[in-house]
Amino acid sequence: MTTSSSYMKHHTFHFVLTLLFILLNHTNSQSHSNQYNQEHKVLLNIKQYFQNPSFLNHWTSNSNHCFWNEIICTNDDFVTGITLSHMNITKTIPPFICNELKNLTHVDFSSNFIPGDFPTLFYNCSKLVSLDLSLNNFDGKIPNDIGNLSPSLQYLNLSSTNFHGGVPDGIGKLKELKEFRIQFCLLNDTVSDEIGELLNLEYLDLSYNTMFPSWKLPLSLTKLEKLKVFNVYSCNLFGEMPERIGDMVSLVRLDMSDNGLTGEIPSGLFLLKNLSILFLNRNNLSGEIPSLVESLNLTKLDLAINNLVGKIPEDLGKLQNLTWLSLSMNSLSGVIPESLGLVPSLTDFRVFSNNLSGTIPPKLGRSSKLKTFHVSSNSLVGKLPENLCYYGELLNLTAYENSLSGELPKSLGNCSSLLDLKIYSNEFSGIIPSGLWTSFNLLNFMIRNNKFKGVIPEKLSSNISRFEIANNQFSGRIPSGVSSWTNVVVFDASNNFLNGSIPQEITSLPKLTTLLLDQNQLNGPLPSDIVSWKSLVTLNLRQNQLSGQIPDAIGKLPVLSQLDLSENEFSGKVPSQLPRLTNLNLSSNHLTGRIPGEFQNSVFATSFLANSGLCADTPILNITLCNSGIQSENKGSSWSIGLIIGLVVVAILLAFLASFLIIKAFKKRKHDLDNSWKLISFQRLSFDETSIVSSMTEQNIIGSGGYGTVYRVDVDGLGYVAVKKIWNNKKLDDKLRSSFCAEVKILSNIRHNNIVRLLCCISNDDSMLLVYEYLEKHSLDKWLRTKSKSSSSTFSGLVQPHVVLDWPKRLKIAIGAAQGLSYMHHDCSPPIIHRDVKTSNILLDAQFNAKVADFGLARILVKPDELNTMSSVIGSFGYIAPEYVQTTRVTEKIDVFSFGVVLLELTTGKEANYGDQYSSLSEWAWRQTLLGINVEELLDKDVMEASYLDEMCTVFKLGVMCTATLPSSRPSMKEVVQILLSLAEPLAYREKKVGHNYDADPLLKNSKSDTRLDVDDM
Template identity: 75%
Template sequence: MIMPIQSCMHFSCHIFLIFLFFLVHTSSQSLNDQEHAVLLKIKQYLEDPSFLSHWNSTSSHCSWAEITCTSGSVTSLTLSHSNINKTIPPFTCDLTNLTHLDFSFNLIPGDFPTPLYNCSKLEYLDLSGNNFDGKVPLDIDHLGANLQYLNLGSTNFHGGVPASIANLKQLRQLRLQFCLLNGSVAAEIDSLSNLEYLDLSSNFLFPKWKLPWNLTKFNKLKVFYLYGTNLVGEIPDNIGDMVALEKLDASKNGLTGGIPSGLFLLKNLTSLYLFENDLSGEIPSVVEALNLVNLDLARNNLTGKIPDDFGKLQQLSWLSLSLNSLSGVIPESLGNLPDLRDFRVFFNKLSGTLPPDFGRYSKLKTFLIASNSFTGKLPENLCYHGMLLNLSVYENNLSGELPKFLGNCSSLLDLKIHENEFSGNIPSGLWTSFNLSNFMVSHNKFTGVLPERLSWNVSRFEISYNQFSGKIPSGVSSWTNLVVFDASKNNFNGSIPKELTALRKLTTLLLDQNQLTGALPSDIISWKSLVTLNLSQNQLSGQIPHAIGQLPVLSQLDLSENELSGQVPSLPSRLTNLNLSYNNLTGRIQREYENSVFAGSFLGNSGLCSDNPALNLALCNSGLQRTSKGSSWSIGSIICLAVVALLLILLASFLFIRFQRKRKHRLDNSWKLTSFQRVNFTESTIVSSMTEQNIIGSGGYGTVYRIDVGSEYVAVKKIWNNRKLNKKLESSFRAEVRILSNIRHTNIVKLMCCISNEDSMLLVYEYHENLSLDKWLHKNVKPGSVNKVVLDWPKRLKIAIGIAQGLSYMHHDCLPPVVHRDVKTSNILLDSQFNAKVADFGLAKLLIKPEELSTMSAVIGSFGYIAPEYVQSTRVSEKVDVFSFGVILLELTTGKEASYGDQHSSLSEWAWRHILIGGNVEELLDKDVVEGSYLDEMCSVFKLGVMCTATLPTSRPSMKDALQILQSLGEPLFYGEKNFGHYYDAIPLLKSSKETRLHVDSE
């Protein structure tokens, strides 16, 4: 029977659809299998990391957390924050439908991964937070026409921003923040008509540049970040045409001229940061940017009044106008803003009374109005909502009693109201305010007595130049966190209570110009942290306690104008400021202080004598009388030490000979190589080349060899023991080396591999032909060993920045942080371009938590570079490295070695001494390199070195702050609103009186 034509056609159609479905299903299955294979290949390429253990052949890759599939095909791959230290797999784009790729915050090295050009559908690419060290490629537009998001931030990319980026027409976000860009910025970027987010911030190496763009074209740009990019010139007037703009940060640059009025007319603007520029003129008076939440114009040269229109900004939360030359009064309407949290106008020329409603309608947290000319009383409602953290109104003409609200303001952290005309008693609740840390009320007219109890958290207690009276209470022993106790020039009487010696954290104790009587407490040995002690101009009697000479960091001592008697105890030679004048002391002056620097230190003591006529004291009878118990003990000690040293040398020689003989008779074929980089040599190549003629150095941890491995040289450090390594120690050592081997940074020397046997460790590093910094800096470069290039100041500054970048990476970007513990010039290697490489991690310590201090069983390091707290307590934090880095800065600027000074002092102490006596910094600089054009930079780096070598760890900057200072030279070093002010406490005599007070508003 013949089938009808219509039925036949229907049957054929059905067959065709079945066949088509079969083809699509087969194709889909084939693609699925292909993508699965590519992902497993990626896992294999990354050496089967544990975080990808769930990637296997049995599970569906679309279910893996790192994968996103669309219609059964891989469209997104995210491998961020995974400690990947290999290059991006070159076959990644075999995932043909990939649109989203994220390898951010790993340790990926090398140049820009151009194989990604094959990802033709890519829309989102994030490579930020890696160790790329090439240039942004000129053909970066090969990433394709679909790309909408590109993030290359927090990498080591250098060079410029190429014009080809403008060909990525769909680009909406371009992020190049925190790189090492040092070239030009393409003007063509303004043709990216879809751009909404542009971030070039924190590229401190940019040469000075002006905005090359027509800002009118950026009519879709919402976020525009240019912080810290060396931007100069004026802000273009047509910035008001950027109608979509929501956030603008052009702070910390060199912008000049006025603020365009159009900027305050942008109705979508929520955040405007222009702080730390050279802007001048008045703030525009017409403000229509009513959505402003954050406004920071601090540290410019702005004049005129605060605009009344600021009172219209109902959403304003942060207002900072500090460090300008603004005048007039604060508009009363600012006190009525409902969302104002932070109000900062310190260091201006403002006057008048303060708006009475500040804090009444908003949850105010910060109120900083210091160093103006305000009069009248403090507003009553600053802590109305109980959220005030920082009250800083010092150096004004405010008067009257403190508002009662302060006694109930339990949130308060900082009270800084010194140098006003306040009077009356301190509100009772304020003494014990639970969170209060800084209690600074000096130079007022306060009365009353000190309480038995003080807030447990107070670390700075400064009440000098007031009218407090009564005794220092015995309850002072409970003030356990006190670091600074300044009660000078009051009416205190009675004796100094022995309970005061319980304050073990004290660094500064000032009780001068009071009416104290009696003897000094004898048990002061607990003041291990005391740096400054001033008890002058009282009626103290009795002898000076012998324990005063045992205080380990005491450097300033003033006991003058009292009634002290007896002999002067043995004092440490480190004292930079000593005054014992006008007492009843007797005996011979200590030899260390018989020089003209201390000419006024002993006057008015008729019983004291000296062999130096310059001291204006009676001359001692004979030089033979100089021998004393103390000096005899010193000679005996020296003899004993010499004998012990000789015995140790003989013992070491015996052990070494024995070891060599034992080694000669033993065939050692047990070497094992553990590689951290791709190497082209074997362990036998290294071991066989460790001959005497290849030795290039030695130190406390072994011998260093330079070995030719064919295509290059490597440096081999041999760490040996004369007996088998303890298995636990060996395991710990290997684990630490393995972690350190993952560090990838251009300013940290590469650890290539570790070779070991049962009693030796060989660490193989990349070799740098310019050797170590000490050989250049201290004239130890051997003729012919390296090119004779003068280590001029630009090179020295480059080296300082490089070291800071390496240490900053270790402290702030490694998890957990790494503390080197032996930073010194001999551990800084220099490549052919004089780029600094931090080397020798033999002492490195990993901190379990960023905030945790680790205690080591013994102090190991190099004299001159060791932080004082490390010597005293073997407690380790990142600030140990900061101290050592500060010593290197002093070496770079002065040309002197870290051990410069006598047997009791070092370069850092020498520098501090000159600063404290008001020495001219310019006279201390290295005469071989100092030039007029670099003089300011050298002075700034010297002062930074002094800052970094502060006695207290808390007074030193972090490495990140130190790096920022070095990268932004040209700005006044010790004058900053945000970053460095609180380090002033470490160097009270480094500045003029006004600069000394600047630190209080560093928040």
């Protein structure tokens, strides 16, 4: 009985347990189902909140949300992650997202157009581990209570937004934070010392906050012993580096480049055992490189463009993992340590533009797979190392401007990987290794200014672009095999001992832009088929024994701008038609007849001297006057006067007609203030479309730009904004709308301190408006065009004080505009080409910070390595690159050309279209350099002072370089920025920069004793 009772009790107990388990599972199942349904409904509400966009069409009520690409769920189907990046979202984030999705740990709304302040709604996501809000239109300051975010937060990305202010104290409360990114913002205050409380921080990126005022690193940062990656480049950081930075023992990557750091490099930095990447380039660091080096994991070290002195430490040879070493553009002296030649992993070696002497370590390249070897602009002697290309991977051999001598290593003849050979301006001699001429990948063969001898081979690498062998001792004929050099752009063989005739085959080179064969012993006539030189810009055959007539076909060369046939034996007449030339020299020949009228002006005063058979109608050419010169001149004068009177009459009539039409247009102008206006904002606004449109009155017009009128409008909360209205012309509707859309697309996607800020766009069926931030100082052209030194002047009805810009302000403006363009070219993907860079499109704020504006003509290069061709040339006279006019090819170099013109305007005070009917400012400047005019004589006397003279000469030379006819001869905008920054101190622009070598490739030569421009450097 007892046993039976026990048995019954036992089974009853199990039955109850089973029943409870079933009930519990049912309850859990029911609860799970309710949770799933609730979260599903929330996600559909999010879709509805965003107005059912097409990219969320797959979010349907009858599909499992855990299978949607944008959603992450746990194993039991709870939503823990939501990713809505790259969705073109323009609304704010749904305010209910955290209240309803209580298990969220990962949120990603990056790469959209979300406006508004920092979304404090995420304070309610109590389990949040990762939050990515980067690449949006968020505005305002980072709130001080940001510490109210989840205490579990480990990843926070606020980069590429419009957040300003500083990094607040509240950041120190996020104790678990491991990664904090806030690069490419508009921070204009300092970083709180509380950041040192983030003891778990491993990754910190503050880079490219160029609006920072001068600030120093918080000393508390040295407490972050777990920090592995610290990027703070391009942040206007100044002062000395903290001595205790060596306490950050976990550092793997430290990038503090492109700031204003001063003082010496802390020795403790080179003792960090985990340090792998160290970038301190582009600062003002001084002193010596620490000699004790224990960072044995270092793979990349860049200390270029500083003021470092002393020797290269021998201990750098201990860095057996080092792949990249750049010490260029300092004042280092002494020899290159032998130990560096034994580093087994070294691939990039750059020490150019220093004061290094002695020989190059002979074992360089033998122990490592060297790819880049750049030692130019030093005082090195001896031979090149024999094994630079031992592993067959050398890409660049750059050793120009030293005192290197001897023959080239024979092994270079087998270096098939070589792309660039730049060893000009040395004392090399002997024969070029035969295989080097035909090295398949070789693009640049630049060996001018040496003592090489031999003959030019019949075959040359078909990929060579620049073939420069000038000022050597080459002899023999130019081979007929020159026809196979199909990629040659520059052929410079000046000042050698070449003889024979110029082969007909040379005319078949399709890409040839520069042909320099002057100072040789060439004879015979010019090739008959020169009309094939469609790309030829410069032809110099001076000082040979060439004879025969100058063929009329030379007038059909479409882009020829410089022609020098002087000191030869040419005879016959000057061709009746020649291309539009900026430089012409036919002197010292046997030419006869009358000089064509288009060349009878002062620009060509020395172009025809020492031709006894030539005559002119004017004495300005300093040659014999033709017999009928006076009569012809009188007839011409009478005809010219009649033409001028006729043109004046026509102009007056057109002016009256234009005035009538403008008055009529203003009378008919009506503002449509109903609901047809559509406003698209790119940040939080305190105004609507009605307040803008109603204020666009005649009294508020401040100028015109591009296709339309520009207004200044007073709005609540922002002060003034600038409103650009596109001209309403039905014949141009499609073109204007395309321009409008281009500007909106570009400006709404890029953010930079030196690019004008687009607030919103407004449009209806008839009008298109762009609303920008208002810049108090207006455009640069208004300042440069005013020569009066009065205390005030009026620009478009607005009082503008201090009209004459001093040189420090001009340099500041040049740097700002260059940084904006450099960002467009090098930091945007794909790169952006402005296509209409000019002084009227460079705007200035109250502190004379420059901002590039008016992107209506800009285009995005889909493939950076290819040339885009536009259907028509668009731009402004005086600023347009020559190759753009001829070929409509769009590359970054057309912006470089236009910016070069801006630099010439800043230094000379002249306008872009300065010159006569045959030339612009860029052509005038180039011609002055060809004539050997002292640069000082060309500068703007209103601002030129002795303390600024070197800087002004350097910037003028840079302007000439940027406007070189050959695009490949122009520097990149990144190089332009580098040079301009070298002329300025980080906080206040220097009054003088002495003893710095800017000749990097070579870019500039700036000598106090010689302010003439060396044309060979172009």
